[in-house]
Amino acid sequence: MSFADFQQEIYVNGLLTGALPPHSVDPAVLEEVARRRLGEGPYWYVAGSAGTGATERANREAFGRRRIVPRMLVDATERDLGVELFGERLPAPVLLAPVGVQSIVHPEGELATARAAASLGVPSILSTMASHTIEEVAAAAGEGPRWFQLYWPHDDEVTVSLLSRARKAGFTALVVTLDTWTLGWRPHDLDLAYLPFLRGEGLAIPFSDPAFLAGLEKSPQEDLGAAVLRWAPMFNGRAHTWDRLALLRDNWDGPIVLKGIQSADDARRAADHGMDGVVVSNHGGRQVDGAIASLDALEPVAEAVGDRLTVLFDSGVRTGADVLKALALGARAVLLGRPYLWGLACGGADGVRHVLRCLLAELDISMGLAGHRAVAGLAPDCLEVR
Numbered sequence: 001m002s003f004a005d006f007q008q009e010i011y012v013n014g015l016l017t018g019a020l021p022p023h024s025v026d027p028a029v030l031e032e033v034a035r036r037r038l039g040e041g042p043y044w045y046v047a048g049s050a051g052t053g054a055t056e057r058a059n060r061e062a063f064g065r066r067r068i069v070p071r072m073l074v075d076a077t078e079r080d081l082g083v084e085l086f087g088e089r090l091p092a093p094v095l096l097a098p099v100g101v102q103s104i105v106h107p108e109g110e111l112a113t114a115r116a117a118a119s120l121g122v123p124s125i126l127s128t129m130a131s132h133t134i135e136e137v138a139a140a141a142g143e144g145p146r147w148f149q150l151y152w153p154h155d156d157e158v159t160v161s162l163l164s165r166a167r168k169a170g171f172t173a174l175v176v177t178l179d180t181w182t183l184g185w186r187p188h189d190l191d192l193a194y195l196p197f198l199r200g201e202g203l204a205i206p207f208s209d210p211a212f213l214a215g216l217e218k219s220p221q222e223d224l225g226a227a228v229l230r231w232a233p234m235f236n237g238r239a240h241t242w243d244r245l246a247l248l249r250d251n252w253d254g255p256i257v258l259k260g261i262q263s264a265d266d267a268r269r270a271a272d273h274g275m276d277g278v279v280v281s282n283h284g285g286r287q288v289d290g291a292i293a294s295l296d297a298l299e300p301v302a303e304a305v306g307d308r309l310t311v312l313f314d315s316g317v318r319t320g321a322d323v324l325k326a327l328a329l330g331a332r333a334v335l336l337g338r339p340y341l342w343g344l345a346c347g348g349a350d351g352v353r354h355v356l357r358c359l360l361a362e363l364d365i366s367m368g369l370a371g372h373r374a375v376a377g378l379a380p381d382c383l384e385v386r
């Protein structure tokens with residue numbers, strides 16, 4: 001079955017039973033429904049971005065400036081969206097981005113997300129700041145591909161312990177997020193004084209970690225304040241430096257991908273330091289207000305290191321056509337962020353699966369209509385820049 005069949009399934013269902021799709025196929029409508037279901041704090045925590053929102057808008061505008069140039073009389077009836085990442089064959093060039101504290105959106109949080117992604121063979125990247133433990137999420141993912149995202153603690157014993165747990169639980173690739181060593185200036189969260197972590201949410205992974213717990217006199221359940229006070233300075237407030245990557249290399253025997261790269265120079269340094277990949281990302285515009293659009297950063301990075309590193313992309317992907325554009329500009333695959341959270345809010349695992357199926361169906365159909373049989377054939381000349 002191709003991803004495009006989802007379109008036919010919706011029409012045929014409607015014709016035969018009168019049933020409409022369970023959720024809108026329009027990401028903006030889904031966000032609006034989610035907004036009505038969520039409280040102000042959780043909604044804005046997910047939807048919000050840094051400062052005036054200029055970076056978040058720039059992310060979208062950069063997609064708008066690029067236009068697909070469809071080619072005719074090409075037989076692209078049969079398409080293969082498959083892609084190989086670090087020796088693993090994936091059915092499509094899409095992963096679910098690491099998103100912390102998903103319990104503020106749905107009680108099943110990362111478990112639901114992992115189940116939905118696994119049902120389509122798509123990797124979901126588990127955040128260090130999850131509402132469920134590494135081991136619980138691994139069990140939920142079953143046979144599905146698993147990647148782990150590290151918020152890198154300033155405590156080597158805790159770092160090594162987290163890596164060893166993730167490896168033991170079957171996570172194959174490590175994504176190290178570099179752009180959020182301290183939180184960006186987020187006006188909505190500040191006005192609502194809403195930060196879920198300070199209430200102990202999203203801390204299931206450190207709070208179940210033997211090396212983290214060893215530094216506490218009482219368990220987090222007995223003394224939440226003390227546990228949060230141990231956690232906060234360990235994870236937040238100070239950046240690591242390039243020389244420290246050796247610790248991760250020595251303690252992770254799979255691929256390591258640096259997330260948050262926006263400059264070709266940093267991408268070259270990543271390659272020089274023995275990394276395997278980068279995610280060109282500005283964290284969905286949540287960190288540096290006025291930063292360049294992530295899509296504008298992609299082509300220079302891909303040109304600089306595309307032959308040395310696996311280049312992934314995120315920030316601003318909303319539609320299948322967006323995925324096509326990012327692939328054409330040099331990404332091997334893209335990470336989807338906020339849209340799947342809206343699916344999670346509206347329908348748990350089914351909602352996340354719905355969002356993924358819509359995105360992949362639209363990608364599949366857009367590829368065919370633009371005359372492309374495989375993602376490997378996409379290149380910058382498939383696009384025109386305004």
Ligand SMILES: Cc1cc2nc3c(=O)[nH]c(=O)nc-3n(C[C@H](O)[C@H](O)[C@H](O)COP(=O)(O)O)c2cc1C
Pocket residue numbers: 045046047097098099100101127128129149177259281282283284285314315316317335336337338339
């Ligand atoms: C609510 C929320 C929480 C996030 N948590 C994390 C996280 O724990 N780790 C991480 O590396 N990135 C995190 N991100 C960033 C995403 O991984 C991704 O870079 C971003 O959402 C992509 O932009 P998009 O939302 O425009 O698709 C988070 C994003 C959101 C919206």
Ligand SMILES: CC(C)CC(=O)C(=O)O
Pocket residue numbers: 100129180183283286
């Ligand atoms: C700061 C993190 C724990 C979560 C995150 O990455 C985000 O809110 O953007």
